[in-house]
Amino acid sequence: MKRLEAYFARHAQVLVGSLGRLAAAPVASLLTMTVIAVALTLPLGLHVLLQNARAASAGWNDAFNLSVYLAKSASDARAGEIAARLRARGDVAAVKVVLAPQALAEFRQYSGFGDALDALQGNPLPDTLIVTPAISASTTAGTAALKQAIAAMPDVDRVQLDTEWVARLTAMIELLQRLALVAGGMLGLGVVLIVGNTIRLDIDNRRAEIEVMKLVGGTDGFARRPFLYGGLWYGLGGGALALLLVAVATAALSAPIARLAGLYGSAFRLSGLDAATSGGVLLASGLLGWLGSWIVATRHIRAINPA
Amino acid sequence: MIRFDQVFKRYPSGREALSGVSFQVGRGEMAFLTGPSGAGKSSILKLIALIERPTRGKVSVGDRVTDTIRPRAIPQFRRQIGVVFQDHKLLYDRPVADNVALPLVIAGVPRKEIDKRVRAALDQVGLLGRERSRPLELSTGEQQRVGIARAVVGKPPLLIADEPTGNLDPDLALEVMRLFKRFNDVGVTVVVATHDLHLIEGFGARRIVLGEGRVAAESPA
Numbered sequence: 001m002k003r004l005e006a007y008f009a010r011h012a013q014v015l016v017g018s019l020g021r022l023a024a025a026p027v028a029s030l031l032t033m034t035v036i037a038v039a040l041t042l043p044l045g046l047h048v049l050l051q052n053a054r055a056a057s058a059g060w061n062d063a064f065n066l067s068v069y070l071a072k073s074a075s076d077a078r079a080g081e082i083a084a085r086l087r088a089r090g091d092v093a094a095v096k097v098v099l100a101p102q103a104l105a106e107f108r109q110y111s112g113f114g115d116a117l118d119a120l121q122g123n124p125l126p127d128t129l130i131v132t133p134a135i136s137a138s139t140t141a142g143t144a145a146l147k148q149a150i151a152a153m154p155d156v157d158r159v160q161l162d163t164e165w166v167a168r169l170t171a172m173i174e175l176l177q178r179l180a181l182v183a184g185g186m187l188g189l190g191v192v193l194i195v196g197n198t199i200r201l202d203i204d205n206r207r208a209e210i211e212v213m214k215l216v217g218g219t220d221g222f223a224r225r226p227f228l229y230g231g232l233w234y235g236l237g238g239g240a241l242a243l244l245l246v247a248v249a250t251a252a253l254s255a256p257i258a259r260l261a262g263l264y265g266s267a268f269r270l271s272g273l274d275a276a277t278s279g280g281v282l283l284a285s286g287l288l289g290w291l292g293s294w295i296v297a298t299r300h301i302r303a304i305n306p307a
Numbered sequence: 308m309i310r311f312d313q314v315f316k317r318y319p320s321g322r323e324a325l326s327g328v329s330f331q332v333g334r335g336e337m338a339f340l341t342g343p344s345g346a347g348k349s350s351i352l353k354l355i356a357l358i359e360r361p362t363r364g365k366v367s368v369g370d371r372v373t374d375t376i377r378p379r380a381i382p383q384f385r386r387q388i389g390v391v392f393q394d395h396k397l398l399y400d401r402p403v404a405d406n407v408a409l410p411l412v413i414a415g416v417p418r419k420e421i422d423k424r425v426r427a428a429l430d431q432v433g434l435l436g437r438e439r440s441r442p443l444e445l446s447t448g449e450q451q452r453v454g455i456a457r458a459v460v461g462k463p464p465l466l467i468a469d470e471p472t473g474n475l476d477p478d479l480a481l482e483v484m485r486l487f488k489r490f491n492d493v494g495v496t497v498v499v500a501t502h503d504l505h506l507i508e509g510f511g512a513r514r515i516v517l518g519e520g521r522v523a524a525e526s527p528a
Binding site: 003006009010208212213214216219222306 | 356358390398400410417
C-alpha cells in the first residue's frame with residue numbers, strides 16, 4: 001500500500017514537474033501546441049460543418065413529396081378521380097389536390113409576379129396533386145416505382161420528385177464525412193509526428209541529464225517518464241486550443257447564419273461541439289501526444305548511454 | 308569486493324586501454340589507482356560501473372561477475388555503487404538538494420526519508436544549509452562535494468571516483484581526499500583514480516600503479 005502510494009506520488013510529481021518545464025519555455029510550448037491545434041482544427045471544423053448540414057437537412061429527408069402535374073385538358077372532376085385512385089394505393093399516404101385557380105392564387109401571393117400574371121391570358125398552371133408516399137415506400141427505390149406508376153396513368157402530364165437533390169446532398173454529406181474521417185486520421189498521425197519531433201529535440205537538449213540519471217541507477221523508464229508527460233501536455237494543450245479555435249469560429253459564424261436562416265423562414269441555429277465530443281477530442285489529443293512521445297523517447301533514451 | 312582477472316579492453320577506435328590487468332580490492336578497503344594519463348585508470352572505473360564491458364577477461368564486483376549482468380539489470384547494479392566524476396556531472400537546472408536526492412528518487416525512497424537523508428549527506432560534506440542553492444552559485448570545490456554527497460546518499464557499499472581532485476587547488480583536494488577516507492572509515496570500499504601522487508602520500512592506503520594498460524606496481528604488494 002505504501003509502495004503504491006509512493007508510486008503515485010512520484011508520478012504526480014513528474015506530472016507537475018513536466019508541466020513546469022513547459023511553463024519555463026512558454027513561447028516554444030505554445031507554438032508546438034498551436035501547430036497541433038491547427039492540425040486538429042481542420043477535421044474538427046469539417047465535422048461541425050457536416051453535423052450542422054445534417055441537422056439542417058434532416059427534416060427534408062423524411063417528408064418528401066411527389067408533385068403530379070395533370071394535363072391541361074383534364075377536368076376538375078377528373079383530378080378528383082385520379083386523387084381517389086391514388087389514395088387507394090398502399091404506397092401512398094396522402095394526396096392533396098391543388099386546382100389550377102388555387103395554384104395561381106398561391107403563386108400570385110408568394111412569388112410577387114402578380115402584375116405579370118394579370119397580363120397573361122387565362123391560367124397557365126395545371127391542376128396539381130401533391131402525393132406523399134407511405135412510410136414503407138419512402139425509399140429511393142420505393143419512390144422511383146411510385147413515380148413510374150403515376151407517370152403511366154392517363155391525363156398525367158409530368159411527375160416530379162422533390163427529393164432528388166436531397167438525396168444528392170445526403171450522398172455528398174456522407175462523402176465529406178468520410179473525407180473528414182480520413183483527414184482526421186492523417187492529421188492525427190501528424191500530431192504524433194509533431195510531438196515526436198518536439199520530444200526528440202527535448203531529449204537531445206537533455207542528453208547530459210539523461211546520462212547522469214542512468215549513471216546513478218535510473219532505468220530507461222525513469223528517464224522517459226517526464227518526456228511522456230511532456231507529450232501528454234503537448235497533446236492536451238493542442239486539443240484544448242483546437243476546441244477554442246472551433247468555438248471562436250462557431251461563435252463568429254452563428255449570428256450571420258441565424259440571420260440567413262431567418263430569411264428562409266427557418267429557426268435553424270448553428271451548433272458547436274457537444275460536451276461528449278469535446279471530451280473525446282481532449283482524450284484523443286492527449287493520447288496522440290503520449291503516443292508520439294512514447295515512440296520517440298523509448299528509442300532515443302535507450303540509445304543514450306553514459307560514456 | 309572488486310576483482311580483475313586478465314582484463315583486456317579495446318575500444319572501437321582500436322586503442323587498447325587495458326592489456327591484461329589483474330588486481331583485487333577487498334571489502335572495506337581503500338585503494339588509489341595511479342599512473343600517467345592514458346594508463347587505463349578511467350577504463351578500469353568504467354568497467355566497474357558497467358559503463359563499458361571488457362573485451363576479454365573477467366571483472367567481478369561484489370559477488371557478481373559483470374558479464375552475467377544483463378542490460379536490464381544494470382540500473383539496479385549501479386545503485387550499489389556511488390560514482391564521483393572529475394566534472395561533477397551535476398544537473399545545473401535544479402537546486403543542490405534535488406541533485407543529491409536523485410539516486411533516492413530513482414530508487415523510490417519515500418519523500419520524508421529523502422529529505423532526511425539528503426540533509427545528512429550534505430552535512431557529511433559540509434554543505435548543510437546550501438540545499439536551495441543552484442550548483443552554479445557554488446565554487447568548484449563545493450560542486451565536487453555536492454557530487455560526493457550524491458554518490459554517498461544511497462549508502463552504497465562501494466564508492467569510486469575518477470580524478471575527483473583534478474580541478475581543485477591543493478588545500479581543497481586534500482580536504483576531498485580526507486572526505487573519502489572518512490567514508491572508508493565507516494566501512495565503505497573506496498577506489499580513487501588520481502595522477503596526483505603527492506596528494507595521496509600519507510593516506511597509507513593501497514596503491515595500484517598502472518602503466519601502458521598493465522599493473523606496473525602495487526604497494527603494499
